Amino acid sequence: MTWEPIDLSGITDEVAAGIDGRPEPALLTREDGAGLLYPGMVNGLHGESGSGKTWLALHACAQEMRAGHAVAYIDHEGDPRSIVARLMDLQVTADQIVRHFRYSQPETPFSDGAGLLLTGLQDEEVRLVVIDSTGEGLALAGAKPNADDEVARWFREVPRRIADHGPSVLLLDHSAKAAGGELWPIGSQRKRAAVNGAQYYIETLSPFGRDRPGAAKLVCAKDRHGRYIVGQQVATLHVTPGDRLRITLAAPEPTERADHGGFRPTMLMERISSLLEREGALSSARIEQSVTGRREVVRRALTLLVDEGNVTRSHGARGALVHTLSRPFTTSPRTRGEVINGDLDWPVTAGARSNVEEPPNHMD
Structure with missing residues (x-):
């Protein structure tokens, strides 16, 4: 892009012809087929530790791989063994992982390997890139999370640059600590402007663990293109552990909709x-x-x-x-003071791991 004015004649002709070009979210689809992530744009997901961010991101990866699409996972926090085990929990086959899953664990700033990565994204037509997490990515680049100019520079040089090559980018992040600030991730407000797709907040409704089913809700914090409104619950995540782990992303319950057909905040x-x-x-x-x-x-x-x-x-x-x-209002079935279990790395399907005991994993 330059400072020269853009020729808008082609765009005006398309809009006049009814082709407005407004994007639609097409990845991370609910059971009813509605998507939550915009292709070719930066999207975000944030929440408290243990809320299920990583599981949801891998659910999005699994959807794409089962459809035959390539995905990439830039992991600043976990390890490849844990990620592969979780994908197998989600019934992704070993062949699908080898063919369609591109995993990296960078130890140097993005600029050192950007060319090779971006070329690979285009050559393999990667549809989704997960960055786990924003905070660790900033740290690797030497950027302070509360420094507006440094955060803005990282977003331009890493997630926005990746998205410009076609994939949907999903950034995982942590919630702000201040009361009432849940709708935005921790750190600089520049993160808000940098998201040009949609940002979601994930909140646990009922804790889930190795042997305990549970649920979480996704709430829209920002949608640049107006598909969802701020404060709207857009989906409910259901997690059912067992021999075959099941994750479903359902449309909001009818109680989340107002009588006139709109959404209740x-x-x-x-x-x-x-x-x-x-x-x-x-x-x-x-x-x-x-x-x-x-x-x-x-x-x-x-x-x-x-x-x-x-x-x-x-x-x-x-x-x-x-x-x-006069009567408290709540959407959460959990009782006050109940501690949410943050250890979600339960054993995978038989045969997916070796018998060597691993140290505990603290990913979401």
């Missing part, structure tokens, strides 16, 4: 409920200031809480509307 509704439970009665202005999210979506969430009887609304001093919690 249940994440913000739960956040407002928790705020009122913690702080007591609050005005509309105080709630909008305290809850992270677009103001119009926060207002909609508050209105739904009032309409459904979770919150009562009354007039206070100087005409202010005061809101009081």
Whole structure:
């Protein structure tokens, strides 16, 4: 790209003819066929440790490999044995892994091997590139996670450059620590602008482990192209362990949809409920200031809480509307104080590993 103006005549002709060119998410598909990741763009997935980020990323890889497409996994945190074992857990065959899975564990900055990697992505028509994780990738490049200019430079030089060669890029990251900041990963706000596809937050609904089924929800934090709205639950991840591990990505339950057919901002509704439970009665202005999210979506969430009887609304001093919690709202079946099991590296199908005992793996 240069500073010279772009000739838009061809684009205007296509738009006028009804070919608007707006992209659609086509990878990491739900059971109903709807996709979550945009091809040729940078997408993100973040959540707490143990929330299932790596499992979901490998589920996306497995979908592509079973369809005969090549994928690449740039691993800054794990090890190849663990990743291969998980793929076999997901019923990906050894032949499919050898033919379609490109795994790398770089020890030098991207610039040292960029040419070879990018050429390989094009030659093999790689559809998906997972980078696990953003924080470790930044560290390898010597970039500070809170330095805006260094973060922006890394996004330009690594994930955006890879996406420009065709693949969908999926970045795995950790959630911000600050209360109410779950919708964005930890570190510089430059990460928000750098994602030109979609960003999702994964939250555990019920803990899952070696012998315990569980679930997590995916919430939209950003969709550059408007397929999903901020705060909308876009999918539910179900994990069922056993001799044959099963992972499914389902469309949101009907309870996540408003009666008029739109989507209910249940994440913000739960956040407002928790705020009122913690702080007591609050005005509309105080709630909008305290809850992270677009103001119009926060207002909609508050209105739904009032309409459904979770919150009562009354007039206070100087005409202010005061809101009081009458019944807590929650989307999570887990009880308060329950610890989420972060050790998700359960044994694979018989024969997939050797009998040599490995050290514990702390990946998601």
